Amino acid sequence: xxxTKGLINDFVIYLREEEKSKATAExxxxxxxxxxxxxxxxxxxxxxxxxxxxxxxxxxAPASVNSVLSSLNSFFDYCNRYELKxxxxxxxxxxxxxxxxxxxxxxxxxxxVAAKSRENMKLYYLMQTICSTGIRVSELRFITLEALxxxxxxxxxxxxxxxxxxxxxxxxxxxxxxxxxxxxxxPVFVTRNRKPLDRSTIWKMMKSLCEDAGVSPEKxxxxxxxxxxxxxxxxxxxxxxxxxxxxxxxxxxxTRIYTMETGDIHLRNIQKLGLLHT
Numbered sequence: 001x002x003x004t005k006g007l008i009n010d011f012v013i014y015l016r017e018e019e020k021s022k023a024t025a026e027x028x029x030x031x032x033x034x035x036x037x038x039x040x041x042x043x044x045x046x047x048x049x050x051x052x053x054x055x056x057x058x059x060x061a062p063a064s065v066n067s068v069l070s071s072l073n074s075f076f077d078y079c080n081r082y083e084l085k086x087x088x089x090x091x092x093x094x095x096x097x098x099x100x101x102x103x104x105x106x107x108x109x110x111x112x113v114a115a116k117s118r119e120n121m122k123l124y125y126l127m128q129t130i131c132s133t134g135i136r137v138s139e140l141r142f143i144t145l146e147a148l149x150x151x152x153x154x155x156x157x158x159x160x161x162x163x164x165x166x167x168x169x170x171x172x173x174x175x176x177x178x179x180x181x182x183x184x185x186x187p188v189f190v191t192r193n194r195k196p197l198d199r200s201t202i203w204k205m206m207k208s209l210c211e212d213a214g215v216s217p218e219k220x221x222x223x224x225x226x227x228x229x230x231x232x233x234x235x236x237x238x239x240x241x242x243x244x245x246x247x248x249x250x251x252x253x254x255t256r257i258y259t260m261e262t263g264d265i266h267l268r269n270i271q272k273l274g275l276l277h278t
Contacts, residue, residue: 001043046086050086062089062091069089101218102231103224103225103228107213107219111206111220112128123209125177126205127206131225132167134247136223142156143166143189144185145175145178145183149175151166162245164246203222207220226247230247240256243258
């Protein structure tokens with residue numbers, strides 16, 4: 001099979017027609033283009049794909065390898081070259097999370113203090129919005145002045161529609177913030193040009209707080225606020241099905257990743273069983 005840039009571009013157009021998100025289409029484009037460069041002008045056959053799989057295994061973590069292979073398999077499906085598809089790696093599901101990467105409530109509080117001390121109220125309220133609702137950073141644009149008045153936000157993402165109820169206190173806080181920023185309609189968190197903040201900007205803003213807050217940079221990124229919401233909600237409600245609906249997950253197994261305890265907590269719970277006698 002001869003893979004060309006034109007064929008890859010046609011694949012990306014197909015993904016958009018299938019209403020895949022922009023981020024997904026860009027990710028598939030990167031993965032298939034990387035494979036094309038690796039081929040270095042040669043045609044793709046099953047042996048080449050298997051060799052590329054071995055190359056990925058040597059260079060990347062298993063989850064990353066599977067992510068790339070999924071992109072390639074989708075591309076081969078599009079090209080009707082099913083014989084080129086390869087199996088993904090089998091990964092044992094983790095039963096607890098890495099405490100070095102999970103943001104705690106205490107650390108979240110330190111980030112808020114750091115943002116407020118810098119008088120960066122946009123970031124101060126933005127982090128609270130994600131953490132108190134569990135929305136994705138890409139969904140912040142749906143937190144509008146109109147949504148605050150309704151007390152709920154309609155999230156349209158990845159071809160799905162769901163409604164997020166907004167805490168009354170959050171609505172009150174963000175309305176006052178909007179008034180001070182002279183925002184009369186549309187998204188609350190915007191640039192100076194009144195355009196919604198993008199993921200990269202928010203990521204950089206949060207990373208800038210690490211030193212002042214005394215929190216490891218490994219733990220500080222927007223999606224970890226969503227994880228903190230999920231763990232906190234589950235610890236109180238113990239309803240993983242409802243949590244999956246709130247987070248917009250179509251598969252409960254995805255939600256289980258968000259609610260995993262750290263190894264330290266898991267060990268303490270085992271030690272509380274009282275099954276050892278000395």
